[in-house]
Amino acid sequence: MHLVYPAVLASLLFCVGLYGVLARRNAILVLMSVELMLNAVNLNLVAFDTWLHDRLHSGQALTLFTITIAAAEIGIGLAIVLLVHRNRGTADIDRLTGLADPGQPLALPGPPEPGAASGHDEKAEATA
């Protein structure tokens, strides 16, 4: 097999993930895009491992490490996202500006906050 196929596929997947990380607003969608990027790296590792006929299969061992780290990342990432959602009523990263410079709009929890209101709407939709 031509090495270009897996390599190009991996680069494209990585860029798709990159786009997702930059363009998405929902934190969980961002996490998904990160997964895509990690997978692109894994694909590269496996492809080069096969290409080099590494007797120790270092590429595959590294892939296993990446997968494990991804699992840990998703676990703790989701815990953070859920905590944020619980405290603020939204998982929208553009609104998580509590530590931003003054002058930026602060997202504080409370009924008049638009995030909480939209949270209500979503809930109504989800349970409708």
Place this chain on the structure above:
Amino acid sequence: MPLPGSGLAKGLAVTLRTMTRKSVTARYPDTQPELPPRSRGVIALFEENCTVCMLCARECPDWCIYIDSHKETSPPAAPGGRERSRNVLDRFAIDFALCMYCGICIEVCPFDALFWSPEFEYAETDILDLTHERDKLRDWMWTVPAPPPLDPAAEEPKEIAAARKAAEKQAAQAQAQAEAEKQARPGDAEGGTGEGEA
């Protein structure tokens, strides 16, 4: 102290034991059920006994008994006497779609016109057909079993006791009369019979 997990094992044992036993399911349409005597299936009407007193219809908790009747007057037995009137039953119906089988109507009937019949297979596809008119109710009467025999050591029913007492009294009187006739004292016998009729 019981072993840990012994409760779990006991639960398993119970179900396993039940499985080895004969199941208790009654296979009804294939085999007829063995009903106990005096089972309560449907209410039968012995309409000859009914006097249209309406007690059953009034006591019925869900008003499922319909009774129509009219009065018939018969001429007086002796000229100049009062006319006799009598209730005649026109309609007696029980709506078994409403009936809750409490049996109050049977309990309150003073003239033994209503009975429990063990018949239970009278389901219908149309709910209106569950209103049984008097002919059907009379037909159920044929399925009512005979009353159970009394316990041999039981006290005699009051009616029979009264009737027997009367009969014994009559017999005694008859005997006394016969003895009196033997002694050839006419006149006493007439008075004796007069007393007996009163």
Place this chain on the structure above:
Amino acid sequence: MNDTLHVVLRLVAVLVAFLVLPLLVGQTEHKVMAHMQGRLGPMYAGGFHGWAQLVADGVKFAQKEDVVPADADRRIFQLAPAVALLPYLLVLIVIPVGPHGFVGEAVDAGLFFVLAVMGVGVLGSLMAGWASANKFSLLGGLRTAAQLMAYELPMLLAAASVAMAAGTLSLPGIVESYHWWWTLWQLMGGLVFFTAGLAELQRPPFDMPVADSEIIFGAYTEYTGLRFALFLLAEYAGIVVLCGLTTVLFLGGWHGPWAGSVGWLWTLLKTAVLAFIVIWLRVSYPRLREDQLMKFAWTVLIPISLVQIALTGVVKVVTS
């Protein structure tokens, strides 16, 4: 050409087993459950003791209207039963039944394949739960996900213990290196594997995701007709797969007297006994509460499986 025919024949055989064995389990469940409750169970369909009851059920399901709720996510809602069912078919392909390659298709690292694919089946329940636009379905889906996450771990650990003992990940390889005393050695692991598998299949007493007294029927509340039947079929196929896997991993598969000629019979027999136990447990025990379930997984099953792994390692080092 001959090879292709061979493979096709094997796959057809697996498909037939996939369609027949779950029905057998279902029918057994009808009858065993009934007798354990002092009933007779189905008696009419097919004549003799209602043997065709599930066929009749299938016909009934096929005749029913296929309802999709108006607010549901149509495509996901309709796709979910297939996602729930197909993984079990894939798993059934690689379970070895008898010696000398009596298996649909021997997959190297088959243990991983099996565990991986079985985990996918739960996605079907999740999709169904979310797409139904019903809060009870959603709750059922959430419970399914939580339960899967909690019980996948002890199951994997128990399976890893066997793989350590056998020194291979291939299912036929594990059975071949089996000795009778392994059953005692791996007893804890076997119990953990079986219990965790029951929980992944959402079988009673671990059936909170479909607890009818709390959330109607969980993720399957809105399903009717054939799609509902597919979910049920997936459950019974899951029982077959779980019992077959436990047989292969912990009970020695085809090992038994005259294993050379009737080995496949031994596998089927052991699987059937395990399936009976699954039904037996369902009849005997009440449903656990949701928090009890989580506690059971994290504080009982995982420590036991870790102890089992330690024991396996020690024995392995001592005997080798």
Place this chain on the structure above:
Amino acid sequence: MIHSATHHPGFLSPTGVEITFLLVGLATLGAAVVTVTTRQLVHAALWLVVALGGIAVEYLLLTAEFIAWVQVLIYVGSVVVLLLFGLMLTKAPIGHSPDADSENRWVALAVALAAAGTLVWVVADAFRSTWIDVHHGTGQSATKVTGSSLFRFWVLPFEALSVLLLAALVGAIVLSRRRADVLPPAPDGSTAPHGKDR
């Protein structure tokens, strides 16, 4: 490199494996693109499943069987289930979600396209004449060799990784734990249903 030097299969005569790889790769890429562009949150997660499964198939084609099954087990079986769990807990609606895409999507697209162009150009230029011999060795030995190398040459990273996993586990538990004393009385009820999470 040695293999590539000895024989040069041309671009224009792809083998069956290559065609399969290409088709699966296209499907994977398509699913990935839908994952990052769809405005329905749960659809994104399900398309992610397709993409990850496609990558698993690619691993199979690259004879990394063990990695493929681990991929399915960890990603499809656990990570996506966790993601779906998170989506359901954050009340993902059915239908389009208003907060899926950010304002700077065009910038992101430009960055991604630039990165893709650069990467593809570099990679294609570098490996233009490199071939993989995929029919080398059997899967059995690959799994075995991976295992032994993992526990012989990669033991220290492996152990470090397990510590990392433990830390992540503890961290996740600590994060999602609710302390009753610091918990504000749920102001709008929207946080109340999450009392028993995880």
